[in-house]
Amino acid sequence: MVEQRAALGLEGVSRSYGRRGSSRRTTALDGVSCAVPAGSFTAVVGPSGSGKSTFLQVAAGLDRPTSGTVRIAGTDLGSLSEAALTRLRRDRVGFVFQSHALNLVPSLSIEENVVLPLVLGGADPGGPDVLARGRELLARVGLAGRGGDGPSTLSGGQQQRVAVARALVTEPEVIFADEPTASLDPESAALVLALLRDAVRIEGRTVVMVTHDPVAASWADTVLTMDGGRLR
Structure with a gap:
């Protein structure tokens, strides 16, 4: 039997805040270890303050752990310089945030927002391959023909589909999604979740989603529950 490759791995990961030795030092993650298989959809759930948001930030390389190892597709994030870590996040990681303000740049068109990671990586924003990729993805999320519009012309659910x-x-x-349906009505939430599910099913992407919503979590293959900074 061939072992399935892990797209994301955490080994003994802890994250604490505050000065060492201080009575006010807070441990948000406490020795977390897990492996997320490539081509899977994982939901991370837990009560407020359980550490699930810190889990996502550390796993995605947005924050460095106090101790332990985080790997994305075998790359140890702790071995990377800040510049190399920024490149990895840009080129090999996708993000969907809860806040529409974090997801989209209001001064850019919808299509420009979609292709922004390619442009930041050095691609020509007017190049035929970049334009074709943007239009292909907008069609996939049900927004064909809207590429020239601004984000403010879209509903919250449509903005989240652009973010996907x-x-x-x-x-x-890996695609990391932080409460991507928290501010959406049930119909819009289902459309966003279906897009994430299709990214796994059709393209073989790996999705890690933090959510407080049991309905959203039910779309995942695996549910990890956090409590007191630990997985249980």
């Missing part, structure tokens, strides 16, 4: 398109544009190793 942008998360897919670099064909990333």
